[in-house]
Amino acid sequence: MRLCCRYFVWPSWYEWKKVNSLAQKLQNLGKPRILVVGDLILDRYVWGEVERISPEAPIPVLFAQRQEARLGGAGSVVSNLKALGAEALIFGIVGADEPARRFLSIMKGLGLLTRGIVKEPSRPTTQKTRFIARVQHILRVDEEVVSCLSEKIETKILSRLKKELSGSSALLLSDYNKGLLSPGVCRKIIATARKANLPVLVDPARIRDYSKYKGAYLVTPNREEAALASGLELADKAGKSIVANLEKAGAKFITELKLAACAVTLHDQGIFLKRKGKKGQIFPTRPRAAYDVTGAGDMVLAMLGATVAAGFSLEDAVTLANIAGGLEVERIGVVPLTRQEILAELAGSPAHETRKVKSRTELKGLLTEHRRRGERIVFTNGCFDVLHAGHIKFLHFARSQGDVLVLGLNSDASVRKIKGPGRPIYTQNERAQMLSALADVDYVVIFGEPTPEKLIQAVKPDVLVKGEDWKEKGVVGRKFVETYGGKVILAPLVQGLSSSDIIRRARKKEKS
Incomplete structure (x- = not known):
């Protein structure tokens, strides 16, 4: 969720x-x-x-x-x-x-x-x-x-x-x-x-009287605590800014408690910082x-x-x-x-999403936390060289099968073995960066083995997703996933779209 x-x-x-x-x-x-x-x-x-x-x-x-x-x-x-x-x-x-x-x-x-x-x-x-x-x-x-x-x-x-x-x-x-x-x-x-x-920093109790914190350096109430202690309305109201009241609340705490500053946490809106003698600011x-x-x-x-x-x-x-x-x-x-x-x-942050690219060791700890939340882990893999609309629809389908999508990405060396000389068009780091920018992809792991079998065993997904074209070939990792009750799901393909065809058409136009 x-x-x-x-x-x-x-x-x-x-x-x-x-x-x-x-x-x-x-x-x-x-x-x-x-x-x-x-x-x-x-x-x-x-x-x-x-x-x-x-x-x-x-x-x-x-x-x-x-x-x-x-x-x-x-x-x-x-x-x-x-x-x-x-x-x-x-x-x-x-x-x-x-x-x-x-x-x-x-x-x-x-x-x-x-x-x-x-x-x-x-x-x-x-x-x-x-x-x-x-x-x-x-x-x-x-x-x-x-x-x-x-x-x-x-x-x-x-x-x-x-x-x-x-x-x-x-x-x-x-x-x-x-x-x-x-x-x-x-x-x-x-x-x-x-x-x-x-310096004394205080995470205050949910109380009306903050006088016992007098002389501290900083207090850090949340929005509800600050409203209770200041007596000011700090809840979001349609069309009404709360900045003015935050300014008043911060000034009240600083003056009455002899503070250097006050930081009010605002949940998904960030933190409001008010320093002594300065105008307050919301850090989103x-x-x-x-x-x-x-x-x-x-x-x-x-x-x-x-x-x-x-x-x-x-x-x-x-x-x-x-x-x-x-x-x-x-x-x-x-x-x-x-x-x-x-x-x-x-x-x-605020740059690109390369933090989604993880090693197997890093991924292990992250997936433990996702499982603790009761989330379903989905795995898929591929070369994803020259990203196209078919890939986007495929990944959206894969993501819809669970809560977290882990994508195994073939390394440059393994792509060359599969696709031949002249491939990949984009390096593994470039492909990983593009895939990481997609909202449906949670994690990208680059692997260099001939097949993703070992990576699948490390991830141990609840759901393994591959394209329908793997029905006759046999899905790598199926036996392992099904031993512990996991599911293997084949995703529908978008006809007429493939990276190899796109590259061939582009080279043909270049020659002409």
């Missing part, structure tokens, strides 16, 4: 230069040390299929097929920072229970430090369990206690935090309103950070397939924290946070993004 489409934009010289500059800065980000204080949440996912309605009540029956646990809340922020290459240290509380054990086990497995975490036996670890049918969330169950912590626990956390200030470059507050970041604790943390000359985002907004705010905070800590301008930091948050919503649940993934997105 796709909720919106991608589009192709050819960059101006200025845009190209700016993108290259940003990519270079991100490449040289280094390893800033960042402290994160916030609510620790264990995110659990139960994946399955819904095939019927319960006879006991008008509710769907989920046939559970797989379960998974991930770091949520401030845990999501530190896992994102780790993936971006930063050194992150987290401060928060967990209970003395099984969810706590799983949370700490995941942290250690990711190589994250746990010495800032305090155990509180009288309080359960916050846990959210999401039930998902393919890509559709059908229920969430929360297990939590949100009362304020005892003074003893607060003192423990603040004491551990003070020991880690030296050598750090920024401090992030991830507030889910679960009791840790009380007004008193927030004020003490911000005052302590300011004395150490650390690209249309994306939005599957799940869970963790997008954590990703934005992590990217802003990493880039501000490294000395980036707020404009550059927000641009990168926009990209990171956008990529995060394309995933189901809280899944960290690496610096390499952001760089790959920069390489393809």
